[in-house]
Amino acid sequence: MAYVNNLTMISNSATPQSGCESKDLINQVALDLANYLDGFSNKNFGIRILANESEVNERTIKRLLSRKNHPSGGTLLKLYTAFTGKFELEQVLRACPDLVRREIEARCPDKKGNKKYCKTNFLALIEKDPLLGELYVLAGTGPLYKDSVVFRYGQYGLELLEKLESLHILKLIDKNTYGLGLNSPTFTAAVIKELGSRFVSRYSKPELADVKGNNVMNFYAEGLNDEGLQAWIKADEEAFMAKVKIAKDPKFKGTIPVFTFNTTDTMESEK
Structure with missing residues (x-):
């Protein structure tokens, strides 16, 4: 999600x-x-x-x-x-x-x-080129500037911006600024996993985790019964919705692009 x-x-x-x-x-x-x-x-x-x-x-x-x-x-x-x-x-x-x-x-x-709702297979797009998903999310956290993308990724980055614009996933607000388009991709669980994995790999900074207030990382594994598993899932849902509420509050709006990604699952093969 x-x-x-x-x-x-x-x-x-x-x-x-x-x-x-x-x-x-x-x-x-x-x-x-x-x-x-x-x-x-x-x-x-x-x-x-x-x-x-x-x-x-x-x-x-x-x-x-x-x-x-x-x-x-x-x-x-x-x-x-x-x-x-x-x-x-x-x-x-x-x-x-x-x-x-x-x-x-x-x-x-x-x-x-x-x-x-976009009929474009967004999962196939970002599996083929993860940078497409990254650019889409960056545009959602604030203005995405064309010259910044070109500086970091060159002509290739410009071509990806034009591709997202042609699919109406992004739109050109002015000659240098992109925002989200009308064709919002469907965020399946597979898309969330792909994007989350990309952002953890690309942007998580373990070297800063020892200083309080920079970021947060956690991992915990335990043997639980079904009631315990459902309690974990509920706790994750409530924590996520609390973050959404914060993000939508005008007093917390700012220019720092921040991401959060979490998953709770069993370590069993799908039956």
């Missing part, structure tokens, strides 16, 4: 406010998935098509269909964009069932900033 300004998405499942409403939401999503898949003679083929259209993992779709998962706001937004065939955010929300709309509005902190 993942960054500053309108670069924020949580990929983990959010903890529901009400057990009853959570069950209703799970049932609603399963029903809408089943209705969508009724249009295909082969259900597995339909799931593959939906996974490609929505950029939601096939395994996640199957678990939602069998009512085994509570969907995150980001997953709902991607699925219902595919269900409705609409790309304007307001149109997608109007077409959603009320339960789904409320969950998206509650769980996607950057939803108001995204006017459209």
